[in-house]
Amino acid sequence: MGAVRVIKAPNESKPKVLETRLWAGKINDFAHYSCMMRFLWWLIAVLTAVPSAQAQWNIFAENLPPAGSWATYAIGRTDLNPPEQPSEIKLSVAEAGNVNGQPYVWLTVEPVRWLGSSNKAPLHFLVPKDIDRERASKLLQTSAEIVFSDPVKGSWYMLPEDVASLSQTAGYSTESSLVAEKIPKEKVKLGGKTYSCYRLKMDSVTVIDPPFVNKQTITMQGTVWRDDSTPFGVVQVKWIEQTIKGDKANGKQEKIIYLLNHGFDKTPATPFERGERYTIFRLLFNR
Secondary structure, three states, rough: OOOOOOOOOOOOOHHHHHHHHHHHHHHHHHHHHHHHHHHHHHHHHHHHHHHHHHHHHHHHHOOOOOOOOEEEEEEEEEEOOOOOOEEEEEEEEEEEEEEEEEEEEEEEEEEEOOOOOOOOOEEEEEEEOOOOOOHOOHHHHHHOOEEEEEOOOOEEEEEHHHHHHHHHOOOOOEEEOOOOOOOOEEEEEEOOOOEEEEEEEEEEEEEOOOOOOEEEEEEEEEEEEEEOOOOOOEEEEEEEEEEEEEEOOOOEEEEEEEEEEEEEEEOOOOHHHHHOEOHHHHHHHOO
């Protein structure tokens, strides 16, 4: 009897392995895409709050008062029924020494949230002592350093290259202007005091346009009442704010800032920790 020839069944495992690998690759690509989209949506959510805040702080940064000066302001919405209880912020100026041979100061705004933080804390901007309106209109870009003194998660700071990197990733750009109105001074009464103010027209347009996500445009239009006898010059601000996502415009919000009190503190400012340098991972996982 001749030798028996054994015929093996075709190896069906290889196509299945290949198919499995292809699906694994697709799943991995989808997971990567999904993660990227979540990051971009998170980035938009974080940066959407920045334009309003920056436009508010810009108006305080020009022609800063001497170190030791401070002022408190109320801020809130005026278009809600019942009316919103305004929150209170404090601005102050402290000496910071020289940077590249030029005198600098710390402009502090507190308490505020910053870049999606879960806690409110002092936010410090290291700016030229003689900062003018043009540079003040781009406060984030003008600052030599920005420090957020988070009392829970710890302090952290940003340098100009960090601001530039974050702005580039998010497609973030902003333009703002303050133009004096050619009208007589107005009397503004606040807290039993009367201020003689000149008015300025405020306009601000901020664009957030990251890849793969609809562009957002935030517009702010309003009026600033200034009296240079006060530390930061600002007595009152009223404006209308609107966000446009793609081709859809959200409802307009009416907001106000007004002066509560101001003074001068001769006591040297308490030093604050700079903490760790900014990273995108810190914003993602340690807010």
